[in-house]
Amino acid sequence: MAVDSEIKKKAELAKHKKAAYGQDIDLDKFGIGRKDIGETKDLRELKEEDQKTLLNVGVVPSDEGRSGSFVLMDNSVVHEKQLGTGVEVMSLQKALKVHDWLQEYNWKAVKADADKYTARTFIEEADGYFIHALPGQKVKLPVQTCLMLKSQDVAQTVHNIIIIEEGAELEVITGCSTSKHVDEALHLGISEFYLKKNAKLTFTMIHNWAENIGVRPRTVVEMDEGAVYINNYIALKPVKTIQAYPTANMNGPNGVCVFNTVAIAHPGSEMDLGSKVMMNAPGCKAEIVSRTITTGGKMIARGLMVGAAKDVKGHLECKGLILSNKGIQIAIPELDARVPEVEMTHEAAVGKIAQDQIEYLMSRGLTEEEAVGIIVKGFLDVGIRGLPPALKEEIDATLEKVDLARM
């Protein structure tokens, strides 16, 4: 693979560059992720517990009802399958060999020297998925991908590229999770998405990490005229530290961009979750909605919307519930208008569940715990209303298991 030596030099220099947000992670503590885990043609041949891990993040081991499937364990591609037409699914490193033209998308949206995490991922020439929806193809079945941590004390580095060609439509479901026996590990995931004219991508990501896992995703979405990007992010399980601030650059007119975030910060978890939308062309519309809960951890919900062209419209909403005395909720919504003809609004609210709502339900014969559970579920539900029913059921099942007991 040809690597621009200029970028390489920059990446080397950025090896210790701290990120703008989130606690600093010492990368030297984490070894290189395994590259020797064997391939599996059929995910049903995986160990039962691994299959369960997949299912928990919306990834179907049979690949049924999917137009493509990709699984990465540590740094090993263990499964890549293209099942439908109109879409290419393969590992990125393979795709870079197959398509010469892909080089111009490689490390273009995300800068290799953005911080130490991007730098390490670049230097390791990380692999990941390449998903390519062909021009005009409205792919009916979603593509599923899973990034799984399999080994202790390693840093999984991932580099993904999704390209949705002109007029194409695709849905991608990505699940990230930790194998049962892994205690401490790190996930660094670079994602570069390119949406051409009138392309549409619905990207749903479910994070199921574990108590001692550090997570640093870096995502940039480049959008052309009339492109539609819908991002659903769901993180309901414990994690040690996660910091993400995916950015959509709306470069062409009349695009639509939606970020929905639903997350729970458990005791010991620190979650710094943001979404950034740059409305750089006229007529663009954007919506950022986040519904977060702390049951004892620290939750920072950021949102930034920039209106840099006329007739853009946006709404930003950060709502946070505090279900424990020890929990912290910080909401930081920002609006930045650079021309006068913009219409942007925001709404932020943090606090505990209103007592009158709890008692209203109690007056119907429910216990206090049941009442709290219903209200919390409803609160999160607003953030994931648009999800496909099957996925929603999955999330409901996860929520059922989350301990929402109040202090």
Add this chain to the structure above:
Amino acid sequence: MLEIQDLSVEVGGREVLHDINISVMSGYTNVLFGPNGSGKSTLLMTIMGFSGYKVTKGRIIFNGEDITNKSVSERAQTGIGLMMQRPPNLVGVQLGNLVKIMSKGRVKAEDLAEDLNLTGFLTRDVNVGFSGGEIKRSELLQLAAQNPCFVMLDEPESGVDIVSIEKVGKKVHELIRGTSCAGKSGAVGKGALVITHTGQILDYVNADRGYVMCKGTVACTGNPRELLHEIRTKGYDECISCNIGKKTLVKVKEEGAN
């Protein structure tokens, strides 16, 4: 069935109810009249046990048991149900789901919804964007699913349009008159305490006794139809004065109780 003894209640640091004495026997439906702000809703909210309604004096006895310090859940489980005047919005909680959860799947929400012209409302978030009349009907739907032995209704008819009033009236009638119920009923079945402003609901329920509340106390008690007639012709001034002449109060009571 329900006995309120010398009850004083503080809301927001201010005493709103003073020395209330009211009782509802099982098999009976009593109504509360009174001008705006006289404390009618406060009384029902206090009986249900909502926090923020602080009992500073007196007791609430339900079927012989002192429930003054019981939680809202316990009161509901023992058979008390309330149609609230201003229930909170439950964003993200669909009405149909709520009915399913509270009735543990025993009640068909669809049938109840049809009875109350609320078919399209089962997938809507509880109370969110509901009009006044829609809130009443949704409250009634929930209460019907709950089917409490002691029914409290806060102005069930207000805001309900003339087309729906018939259905609401019928449902209220069923709710109060049915024999089986959830929780502890009295010897002769259910009991009810109904707030009415207009008296319209009296066309649908057999009210046994009326109370008129003024400035946080019970000013008069008597035959509900006679009280209503008096209020309609003379307004509430008369009732306030009847509190001063305690003798008249007793008289009205005797006549009304027949």
